[in-house]
Amino acid sequence: MKEKQQPEENMQRKVLPISMDAGFFFERAVSSLDRRHYDKALKYFRKAVEFEPNNPVNHCNMAGILSEMGNYEDSNAALAVVLEEIDPSMTECYFYMANNYANMDMFEEAEEALITYLEQDSNGQFLLEAEEMMDLLQYELDRPTQIKSIKVMEGVVEHDKARELLEEGKFTQAVKLLEDIVEKKPDFMAARNNLALGYYYLGLFPKALDTIHEVLEAEPGNLHGLCNLAILYQHAGELARLSELAVRLSKIVPFHQEHLFKLATTMGILGQHGAAYGHFKRLLQNEDMKYDPSLSHYAAVAAYNTGNYEAANSLWHQVKRLDPDGELADFYIHRLELINAGAEPYPISYQYHLPFEEQFKQWGSGIDGIPAEIRENPMVRSSFFWALRHGDSKTKLQVIQAFGLIADLEVEEALKDFLLEPEEDPYLKDAALFVLRSLGVNKPLPVCWGETTTIVDPSRVASKLPIWKSEWQEVVDLAMKQMKRSCDLSQQLDLETLWAEFLTLLYPNTPAITHIEGWAAALEYLIAKMHRRSVTYETIAERYGISASTVRRYASRIDEVCGVKEKMKNIFPSVQ
Incomplete structure (x- = not known):
């Protein structure tokens, strides 16, 4: 009895189609390269060229394999196709050709290709290698290479x-x-x-x-x-x-x-x-x-x-x-x-430093400066510039504070540019001015407030007062000196704002500021309370060398004018 034959159409249905395009042969070539099977890699790169004849990368890959296998003449032929028919701007091909000619002891042809590379290439990818080859050719030809100019060396x-x-x-x-x-x-x-x-x-x-x-x-x-x-x-x-x-x-x-x-x-x-x-x-x-x-x-x-x-x-x-x-x-x-142990994984960046948020945790607020190895890391600095333009308000404030710790001309320029951004938060601009002042910048600067640009003197506390007396500044300077190691930028900035508000509300009938320590201590106490820091009149008084009752008296006066405790109740209802 004859066996039944399976219909041909059913057999065809079981055959899985393979997409044999340039990408397929490229992947096969790379796989062969990894195993050092150059003959197979060459075969697959040739097929990739057949499928994509106008892709110069395929021709260059094929030329590279041919050169590795010692077939320098065919390698140069593949490179010539790139330069003459596909992409004349790929000047690195001249360098590859010079290498091939040198390996064939065709030194004059190698010199000609090398000169063409140096005179036409604007990237300088193989500049050092070209200089080494030039020394070899001078030795072999027993004469200096006649080259008019090296294009990439301009500038x-x-x-x-x-x-x-x-x-x-x-x-x-x-x-x-x-x-x-x-x-x-x-x-x-x-x-x-x-x-x-x-x-x-x-x-x-x-x-x-x-x-x-x-x-x-x-x-x-x-x-x-x-x-x-x-x-x-x-x-x-x-x-x-x-x-x-x-x-x-x-x-x-x-x-x-x-x-x-x-x-x-x-x-x-x-x-x-x-x-x-x-x-x-x-x-x-x-x-x-x-x-x-x-x-x-x-x-x-x-x-x-x-x-x-x-x-x-x-x-x-x-x-x-x-x-x-x-x-x-x-x-x-x-x-x-x-x-x-069961924690949820999440993607991490490739930068060779701790995550941005982790760095701020480690630096804290009461430090003398960012470690040099961090401060000088270009990727860290890049993350700062990035965050200053694209972070949220909290992150931008952290960056501005970090700039105050880095303290170089680069961050000064970045902060000055930040002041000209019309859509940035005015509070953050005040913070930038504060940091610029701490960096010793005392020349008037343009600041863009929405649609209006004004000239601001960063050497004085931001206020609308027509004058700013030296004793008023002494109060701020003393308080800042005491707070510097324990308070972050936002607390220092709030202190300046509170002091300016107090003087502005009383102006022109401002009190005579003779007890610098008392006013400074009162400001620090109120700012600590505003930021929910545990503090007493006694601990503050001890640091300034005055009595607790003096701190209480001046703090009460500022509170009476500015309504600090009332503001705190609206923000933190539990505060009494």
Whole structure:
């Protein structure tokens, strides 16, 4: 008896279709690369080129594999296709070609390609390597290389200084310098990319976006520009554009360490933690980078955010070994212990410092200053600038207080700019003026109050009085001196406000201020009560070297005029 044959159409229904596009072959190529199967990787990259012949990344990847396999002539042919047919702005291809020619002992051709790279490239990605190759070629050709100019070196000294300023967190100074460089040298793409970062760190997002678009109009394949654009899209909520760009970035596997790090951090910021983890792990395989504690932390964060707590724990213990004096590893290891005990996990950032709120908890209000290693950390400073523009009122007040502790020219500029923001809370502007005064700023400054801009002297307490007597200021100064180590910025600012209110309500019949200690002590006592701090007339009196009855008398006088206790009852009904 004949066996029944299954209908062909039924068999076809059981076959699962595979989407064999460029992305499919790209992923296969990367997988083969990780296993060092270069012949398979080449095969898959060739297929990716067939599916996307106008994508220069595919051609460059194929050229890189060919070079690794010693097939330098075919590698240069692939690079020539990029330069002649797809994207002539990818000047780094000339450097790759020079490498290939040198490996074939074709030194004159290598020199020609290298000169073209140096004269046309505006990024300087391989500048150091190009200088080393130039030394080799001079030796082999027994003559100096005839080069007219190195394009990227135009303005390079100033650009290096600007990068240093960015790394130090001095974003305002860096932006001013970078703006000048870009104005003088519009095709300096590295400077434009860093200018966009400077705007971003300062919270100036429209300017950052415009600058990134300028980069990508000139160089559509610029990786730094693409990464920066993705971060800006995320900030602006441009989800459709972000999704499309994220797919493009996910297909890139840079060979250069700087590009790999940029892409890794970008994917982490975008929430593509699996991709970020893979890139960070590749970086940690590099002998020069595996001892960097911050890199191990970034990889740990990526692992944590994917739910791979075991890998995160191992990496944070590595951070602890590399940075035994730091608090960061212990903080996150403890967080993992809490999660294992049943606590709810939540995403964490990639910055190599404690979370913003945790830092304020540790610094407290009665400290002499922020630790130098924190104060000089550019990412901490960036988080301050970010929070000053985009945080809630409480956070902004904390940042203004922190700026008073950092006390450098950068924060002075930031506070002055803050005074010109028309929609910011007047109370916060008073706080900014208070901090500027504490930093020694005594020149009149413009302050925008809604639709009106006035000139304010930060050296005197804010008030509407036509005069401000020296003895009135002495009361404030003495109280501030006593309160400085135990009270935060809001309490100090409230003290000034209460004193100005008292004098304003009585003006011009203000009392003669002869007992400086009595008035200062009374102000401190009332502010302590307003902020629900436990205090007595006796403890305050002892600190000022006066009697408790004197403190009570002056406090009663201020309360009589300003109605402090009545205000406290409305805010805190339990206060009597």
